[in-house]
Amino acid sequence: MSDSSSTDPTGTDLVGLRTGALPTDLYIGGAAVAASDGGRFDVLDPATGEILAKVADGTVRDAIAAVDAAHAAGAGWAAAAPRERGEILRRAFELMSANAGDLAQLMSLENGKALPDARGEVAYAAEFFRWFSEEAVRASGELKTAPAGTNRIMVTHHPVGVCVLVTPWNFPAAMATRKIGPALAAGCTVILKPASDTPLTALAMARILEAAGVPPGVVNVLPATRSGEVVSAMLHDDRVRKLSFTGSTQVGRILLKEAADNVVNTSMELGGNAPFLVFADADLEAALDGAMIAKMRNAGEACTAANRFYCEAPIAAEFARRLAGRMSELVVGPGTREGVQVGPLVNEAGVEKVDTLVRGAVAAGASALTGGHRPDGDGWFYPPTVLVDVAPDAEVLKEEIFGPVAPIVTFGTEDEAVRLANATEFGLVAYVYTGDLARGLRVSERLEAGMVGLNRGLVSDPAAPFGGVKQSGIGREGGHEGMLDYLETKYIAVDW
Structure with a gap:
């Protein structure tokens, strides 16, 4: 593709993609x-x-x-x-x-x-x-x-x-x-x-x-x-x-x-390491909708991406099963192709990191309900993956995954959920799903994060202050x- 420094004064073709005149200087x-x-x-x-x-x-x-x-x-x-x-x-x-x-x-x-x-x-x-x-x-x-x-x-x-x-x-x-x-x-x-x-x-x-x-x-x-x-x-x-x-x-x-x-x-x-908390009284369908946005926006390559899923015991298995069902239906392919929902990761290092984290979690006892293996062929692709039975000390819970992987951990009490969510050096964003508004606000105040999505899977807004606490x-x-x-x-x- 050739270089061009000219601009279209009408503003209708400033990118140069159609003419092959992308700016490269x-x-x-x-x-x-x-x-x-x-x-x-x-x-x-x-x-x-x-x-x-x-x-x-x-x-x-x-x-x-x-x-x-x-x-x-x-x-x-x-x-x-x-x-x-x-x-x-x-x-x-x-x-x-x-x-x-x-x-x-x-x-x-x-x-x-x-x-x-x-x-x-x-x-x-x-x-x-x-x-x-x-x-x-x-x-x-x-x-x-x-x-x-x-x-x-x-x-x-x-x-x-x-x-x-x-x-x-x-x-x-x-x-x-x-x-x-x-x-x-x-x-x-x-x-x-x-x-x-x-x-x-x-x-x-x-x-x-x-x-x-x-x-x-x-x-x-x-x-x-x-x-x-x-x-x-x-x-x-x-x-x-x-x-x-x-x-x-x-x-x-x-x-x-x-x-x-x-x-x-x-x-x-x-960096971020966003927890996604789902309480047993949450609207499960709404929580799944929010999880798909928080996890799969940009194929998980976002600092705001849900990185760790914590589900209350009574609904954990159901949430995992239904999330895996949704993730498995996503269409993976070149991002420029119409109908594709999950494109490749940005480079070889990115896909290798994701694959290493998943393999490490599985070796420590986790199971993949969907995905879990890097495919053969060209490009830096990784399939949408849901992991269950994840060890509490697994690296996949400590590192920012930056990929389409959702590790799920079960919790028993509100205090435990907050403790698990805050057990990280990061504090950018957290997500909370519950049918009890008082609990939602109480937990939101206790979470060590600069932003909280309360019954929402998307927090970014130009009119809102975006940023984190801790590291x-x-x-x-x-x-x-x-x-x-x-x-x-x-x-x-x-x-x-």
């Missing part, structure tokens, strides 16, 4: 540019392992060039009227919607996700632009009299400055817009470092933002396989004042240490809180 200062050393890396189709495109491989020199561009554009963008920034984001929402089909197809190609998941992600991702187009005019301050009556306390908010945004491969559009939207609304400029498995969607987003009217240098996109080097170089540049990272807790710890050198403002959305992260994305993460608070003592 770096995007710095409003222009498509080659890597400084001419390097490129392969982007593969997870369904076949074949090469989709060769993308420019950013270097440290390119990273500093991106910081140069973002810094140069910073003062002008910060001074732009909030309404102007909001209208540009609204236009980006409209252009994403106009190009939704092509964006979904592109994500299915490079990520592997089934088209229904890809279409859902495009709609979800676009909503961040719409939500923050409205929030751009709401960076309100405060004025009050000091308690002693000696002066006024004036509080204002200002853009934090140049932001480095590091996003994962599992939601290549939504993770980008969830960071770009609030940053631009707040008046910040950004360098987006997308995952090397899925850079094409990020580069397509740059085209959309350019067409929406984002000035050169305000948004820069830097694909790179040398992630550690390029991100470290930017974090040690005094002009960079913000890091927003979504990814594993392991990498998050490293980046927090790097950011500490220059005391860079950080937001971290890290699942720092800060919040989405909601009004999402923009506050890109603003500095200034206090002015004044007496008139």
